[in-house]
Amino acid sequence: MTGSDSPAPKDGDGARPRARGVARPGRQDWSAWPEYDAATAGFRGYWYPVTWSSHVTGTPLAVTVCGEKIALIRDGGRAYALHDRCPHRGVPLSLGDQQFPGTLSCPYHGWTYRLGDGQLCAVITDGPESRICGKVTVRTYPVEERLGMVWVYVPLANEEPHPIDSQLPEEMVENPFVMGGRIQPRTGNWRFAAENGFDEGHAKYLHRTSLWRLFKPMPTWNITKIVPGGRWIYRVQQEVHWDAIFPGVGRWSNTRWWKFQPPKETFNIGNTGKPKKLDPVIEKCDFPGFASLSMPGVLRIVYPNFIHYEFYVPVDADNHRYVGVMINFTEGWKVAGFYLKYLGAIRWLFHGQFTGQDAWMVDVTDAPPEKLYRPDVSLTAWRGLAQEEFAKKKAAAGAQ
């Protein structure tokens, strides 16, 4: 007997269940991507940048990533991450300070944890022979530093983390570069931020009023293909339309007399297009497209003279951290030129007002339900990638 009132189906009676993982046309929910649907507070099992390295000092700092409250502290030049809750009475360890090298003490009773392994190694108010020492541990998180930022690994289970370099965009590893960037707390779920970043549809319309694009026209509509390439998916533009007449509605174009003429061809049209003016290091990479995305929410946009990255770091269901980075593989005296350009313009126009328009939309997006259209192939491809990559991740963690 089951709890259901309906009789058990007889042999041959039952309909074949629908195949999973395939979005049905007209689908309005995310059940085709169950892992993605469940990742409200982010995918565990990845490295996440949480703050600038310079903000992690001997005074602990509280951050939240994937819903986990974490205390960051620097000791002997190295950054450490501990679960931000003293098991004694639940007080955040980030309110405490360092009473002994290599440790962090809770502000309330001086319970003192070893930074390396989180073990309770001294309880100041219980004397040297405290019997609880060694019997209590706070969770620690693997920490690395890259791009001048502290990265924390949020484990899926108790697995060892994969090397952070295997998660970073390939061209960032072993190549020297200069960079500028911004880290901002933002409202809205991290998935809306990731989807917005890779979204083919919105940029031309939403950002038409951005100062960053004051003199550069943007197309009206494109035809875009999403091409998988290893752990990335690439957005490849196949057609670019600068002007359109909508039947019964009117003409629409983003070209203006004060803007440059649109290029005859965009540099990244087609499968084989490579950025022409990029530095030699980039030239060697195989960039079949302008924008690409990888897990756990890393966007790469290749501009002629630099590469822009966005990391969408989950905080909780309603908040994420936006990490925008602009890099250039310049060396020598050209570095000064990059910083001049970054600090004088890019930081304010691009990492400020332009991405601020995205922040605005990410904050007000409210899906599902949703109703997708042709350009949303960029969204569904990303959801498929996330679903597939995370399944691999889970299988690997389970195998450990």
Next chain:
Amino acid sequence: MTGSDSPAPKDGDGARPRARGVARPGRQDWSAWPEYDAATAGFRGYWYPVTWSSHVTGTPLAVTVCGEKIALIRDGGRAYALHDRCPHRGVPLSLGDQQFPGTLSCPYHGWTYRLGDGQLCAVITDGPESRICGKVTVRTYPVEERLGMVWVYVPLANEEPHPIDSQLPEEMVENPFVMGGRIQPRTGNWRFAAENGFDEGHAKYLHRTSLWRLFKPMPTWNITKIVPGGRWIYRVQQEVHWDAIFPGVGRWSNTRWWKFQPPKETFNIGNTGKPKKLDPVIEKCDFPGFASLSMPGVLRIVYPNFIHYEFYVPVDADNHRYVGVMINFTEGWKVAGFYLKYLGAIRWLFHGQFTGQDAWMVDVTDAPPEKLYRPDVSLTAWRGLAQEEFAKKKAAAGAQ
């Protein structure tokens, strides 16, 4: 078989159910008026004033009525109301703007809806041949303009709206008048506001300190009858007591040496009393009482020289919009006198401080449970009217 465990009653076995719609003495809940009890966010199936006509322009405006989020926009002189949510990704359309005449475009991807019927008529970022055009619709709401305000019809199901003029107070239709008014967002459920407006009991006590009544005494207690008249109920005062001695407690009166002497007779005592000094237009109406109320929450108070109306517009369970209007059927040069009086005194004393006392009480009222007293016949009559009128409304909508 039903879902219930109890056996079906045999013939002759069942007790006659209690008559509905009649409050039992000592009753403390609202179960006698189930539709009214359920109308937490307002009664659907009515026209509601939502803002001043002058506030609805080519730039969309967001309002909420009966829990529905609505975007208002004016085009070609006419006001339109659309459900304030783009079906694509849930972005409020009120954040968008007009890219083509007769349409409203979502700010995110340029999904463009026809104002008249809400149909998706162009998707800027999908080109002229977008296959989704014509397949997506946002709900539209009937809109009318009266009293210098935009009114929206919130449907019960998919019914055609009744003519707005059949819902307005009769004397407002076809008679020229001058008016002044205020629209204010207020906290508290709309039903507390409607009940407060028609409440016979509170005015004499709560408003005794209002500046509006500085020189006019108010009675201590009255005996009042509620008289039904078409779609209205009327409050008819049968006895007016200016002074009272409460046994064992003391004497209480609102008369003061600096106030005018209370009138021997109030102008509206009795069933046949009519305001003496009203303009001829009003004289023709049959006003058996001073205060009257009709669905979906419209109060009319007839003063000797003007008529005051209050519309209690539901926003959500905890908020309503107060729309207070003062009209006079004056024409010609007397219009200037009305405006002088309204802007110089009525607006601040009556639509300001006096109704502010009501707003204060509506905000802190917390019922049910409640314990009603004799003057609350005005409340129970209103609940009965609402219950009955809404049942008719539902029957009519079902019949369509």
Next chain:
Amino acid sequence: MTGSDSPAPKDGDGARPRARGVARPGRQDWSAWPEYDAATAGFRGYWYPVTWSSHVTGTPLAVTVCGEKIALIRDGGRAYALHDRCPHRGVPLSLGDQQFPGTLSCPYHGWTYRLGDGQLCAVITDGPESRICGKVTVRTYPVEERLGMVWVYVPLANEEPHPIDSQLPEEMVENPFVMGGRIQPRTGNWRFAAENGFDEGHAKYLHRTSLWRLFKPMPTWNITKIVPGGRWIYRVQQEVHWDAIFPGVGRWSNTRWWKFQPPKETFNIGNTGKPKKLDPVIEKCDFPGFASLSMPGVLRIVYPNFIHYEFYVPVDADNHRYVGVMINFTEGWKVAGFYLKYLGAIRWLFHGQFTGQDAWMVDVTDAPPEKLYRPDVSLTAWRGLAQEEFAKKKAAAGAQ
């Protein structure tokens, strides 16, 4: 048949249930003290100080204690407490005022309640013959005034309150004293405040940076015994350690060159120690310890020259009221000296910054789960006392 699926135990079959009230080692929840666990909004059946007597005047004041909303008013020199909700329409009576001596009237319709028994004795807007008079009552609460404060008894059921003097610290009754104090609303559950107050562990560590202790060193760790004594439990220090070397971690001490040398013996070591310098009145009391605690959350700390009390008054699950009092049994001209000391230093250093550190921790404590250590015997003894005393209280109330 019971609701349980398990068969009834046969004779001799059943295991002896675990003794209640004893915390098992490693326990992380509060199920050993079920009444304490349930007392989220405080223990009912006790007197609580709610505000300064001078704040209770002819204009009503709203307070919340044990989750009950109460209106306080003074009439004829006496303070009264009524449930702060008019049964008519739920409006807070504390928004009303006094229309007749010995009563309080609701601001909305003038429902007038007798302060002594809460009975509806007049309804201004219903005239002298109102039939509802005498049929409605608002709950009243017993009120007393002690220590310049108004105390309210929050009943468990409908029992008569015990005399307030039987609940006050014994030495406060019948002895003249001078006092200074502060009442502060604070965030955090009242139990965290009570536990913090009696907690043996934290003071030496948390308060090491307080100005109050700028020149007085505090121990590093102690060995403390909790001794029951009537309705109080006493904290008796058996060992005091000023310095400690934690193996593999380092040395820790709170002694500094600018602080006084730690005393060879603290005045209150051992079971028989009595404060040496206390006034004769105190000398007569049997104070076996420095700090003591009693229900429903009263802390007493005996300093050489005065006694400090803290009353932790439950407001709701997340808020409490901190009532800190410093008294001295001085009389005559020495009273001026006490006030000088209190207003000039104690009020700011001790009742300000020092207890502010406690407020900080009480706000961020988040237990259970918790992990207790040796010094937490002070917490578990208090929970046991509360559990036991409240069981007696309930039994007594049931017997009435």
